[in-house]
Amino acid sequence: MARDTPPRWDRRMQQRLARGEAAALGELYDRFASIVHMLAHRVLDDDEAADLVTREVFGYIWENPDAYDPKEGSLRSWVAKITNSQAVHRLRMTEAAALAAGRGSSEEVEQKVRRAAVAARADYIVTSMPAPLRAALELAYHQRRDYRQTAKDLGVSEDEARRRLRLGLQLLSTAHTRPLEGSAPPGSGRSL
Secondary structure (H helix, E strand, O other), rough: OOOOOOHHHHHHHHHHOOOHHHHHHHHHHHHHHHHHHHHHHHEEEEEHHHHHHHHOOOOOOOOHHHOOOOOOOHHHHHHHHHHHHHHHHHHHHHHHHHHOOOOOOOHHHHHHHHHHHHHHHHHHHHHHHHHHHHHHHHHHHHHHOOHHHHHHHHHOHHHHHHHHHHHHHHHHHHHOOOOOOOOOOOOOOOOO
16 A cells, blocks of 8 residues: 655645646556555456546546545545545446346345445545554454554554554444445546
């Protein structure tokens, strides 16, 4: 995953994009393309569809740099939100087409979309959470560390490690209870 970016970098990047600097889009792509693709693939389970969503997301950012509001969170968080919204929208369209072709039932389609939306929300939460919480969860989940090992690896107290893990898990627990906000990005405006 890309490293966290300071708010000043976020504002400067937005200003460069608003001025139409193609180099800024390239820099943003280099920093966030792997996250965008990973989030899209998590929802769609299809490399080609994830590639398409990745292009759509960066196209939307290029066309609408002023849609980002630094007061509402980091640029990374905004990019993740756009990605999840677009990926869920694309999944809904794909599944609706499959339903129209007689494959599956509307209940199956809705259940698949709901599961993908929850997964997208969980990914968005993890992507958007502060780096210390994310690092603690990644150690605990991916490397199977307990809170003592996590504390040692992060160089924090055991109480702090427990606090970070608890808060991170509390945030993740909201993935199935709160809908993913935002709409699928439209696309009209500047081109490269």
